[in-house]
Amino acid sequence: MSSTPTTDQVHKALATVQDPEIRRPITDLGMVKSVDIGDDGSVHVGIYLTVAGCPMRGRIEKDVTEAVTTVAGVTSVRVELDVMSDEQRKELQTKLRGGQAEKEIPFAKPNSLTKVFAVASGKGGVGKSSVTVNLAAAMAAQGHKVGVVDADIYGHSVPRMLGASDFPTKVEDMIIPPTAHDIKVISVGMFTQGNTPVVWRGPMLHRALQQFLSDVYWGDLDVLLMDLPPGTGDIAISVAQLLPTAELLVVTTPQQAAAEVAERAGSITAQTHQRVAGVIENMSYYEHAGERVHLFGEGGGQTVADALGRTLGTDIPLLGQIPLDTRLREGSDAGRPLILTDPGAEAARIIESIAETLVGRPRGLAGMQLGISPMRR
Template identity: 35%
Template sequence: MPPLMERITDALSLVRNPRTGADVMAAEQVRDIATTVDGKVRFTLLLAPEDDATLVRDVRQAVEQLDGVSDVRVDVRDPAQREPTPARPAPAPNAMHHPTAPAPKAPGTGRALPVMEAASAPKAPPRVPDPVQYPNLGRIIAVSSGKGGVGKSTVAVNLAIALAKAGKRVGIMDADIYGPNLPLMLGVDAAPAVRDEKIIPLEAFGIKVISLGFLIEKEQPAIWRGPIVMKIITQFLRDVNWGQLDYFLVDMPPGTGDAQLSLVQATQVHGAVIVTTPQQVSVGDALRGVKMFERTAVPVLGVVENMSWFENPETGKPIAMFGSGGGERLAKECGLPLIGQIPLDPRIQEGGDTGRPIVDAEPDSKASKAIHLVAERVMQRLDERYP
């Protein structure tokens, strides 16, 4: 079998740019092909604004189907963008320097990646702007989780409604830029109005809400890097007419990425609520979320264990569908209080799909009562920290 690099270039030479009709290798649209011994492949694709974006998919699939390839990463770059000039490696001390001509490159293989770059003086890290205070938002609470699928958005929505039912003025911001779910969960889907250069948030169940889902088409993917995420979060804080609130909840995306860092850099977050499930894998991921907030000086108010048990409808006995004790273990390990355990109730899922959160639709259910208890404890924890 030919070497992997040769098979990669052969496969890419069969991919043609629909706009020009030329193959991407002959047109030198593919650069910097690099491979590892375990089959990881990375290269740059020069994609002009007038080129079809499906070309990215085509080149990736052409390489992915090759034997021995375990992973493919395509770095897309505008050909008009200036290409960085790699520095030459510094010669070893006391070594004689012999000028040599550059080695000829094989046709169609693109530029060779530099093996080493010269050491340069360390640059001072960019200054992080001081967080802006938004007194009108009241106490800002981040609802976060270490992984997806634990019911974080469900908890955030129902917690917001529970706070509103307690007589508080509440707003909720959907910071899950890549998968905004609040429009569906709250049953609101309309383009927000703009008045006096301020976005007017929509309202549902007594709370004000803003989400990127109101501003883009449902099928439009959000493919944005960190700086764009920062701009969106800042705009939702600064350019939305929230009025005067008592509590401002932020439904974070899962993990510890750009959105979390953008929020704590953009404003003072008064507290975080960590959502997990009883499963050990969920607990491990949630632990990283706790540590992230601690390192950014955001107090963690407590842990909420979702899907704690399922009540047998015939006997009324709890059934641990996803194990037990995960939230308690996480809280104990981090020295935090376990501020709530929410049972697994099919009506929670139904309410999320139909835009009727369970706190409003089934106020007497055990799940609703558990969420109201979480709301009380969150308010108590914030009152203790910010008397």
């Protein structure tokens, strides 16, 4: 006859359950309200949700039930959901901010280990957002913790391209971003109705970007990608002010006219003192009957890299040349990046190579502060 499970055993099982949005154990987040165990092995678990309309309530209830069921001696599990009080939410918010009650941009802190890449282009239509989304998917597939800020306020399209259909969850004045394909994503499109246009001027754009960086709980990211609007306007300037260590990725097509405009987008770093990580040439060629057809000309990417190198006085690499592939467009429309649907495609392999060049291997504990001190014997 099996023995009755203990409260400690149930709590250990609950520690394996993570909040689907925050990605931390529910025991660490103060979400376990109560654990009651009957003599017959029945277990009643009370769980606090962060907000009443939590979109993940079904997932949390399922994960808690499955975890507790694995404990020896448990005969049945009943989960009762409750909602955190205002005070509990404030405590959670402070905990997620590392004990800091005030808002701050974690990626701007001197000890931040997150690599930030601002993906820019001189003009629209060069596939900048498609490149951003597929780079994010490639980095996530390589084992990195990745976030994407859709900073293209007027032309936001990242949620559709990533298939991010869930809405952010608000905990006090902190925003929990939805996740798609293991990528955390935030966009102004998640806060507007339908296809309503965003009609904002500079100060409002700056504030929106600041909120995306300080109010959103990103957790411990390895990489943050920011999809910028085309050109060198308000958002590009705000990124330089809020995240001066962000590196620029310049996306262009082979066409010389596009390359000239892309060069101007990259040259902004001469004034903002940011680093250009490299140039990506998109729509480089089309494979037809075993031959490469250069529909938009040749050499634009290398032209931009060379010109920026002369302007900035440093070598700027051409990171890769991505071919035209209808599957890339189809995947973006369906919310399934090419990297995930057709990893063997030439375009996917090139994007994977670019991602690895930019961020390398997933980081371990090197450089992280563990909060421990040596002790004398």
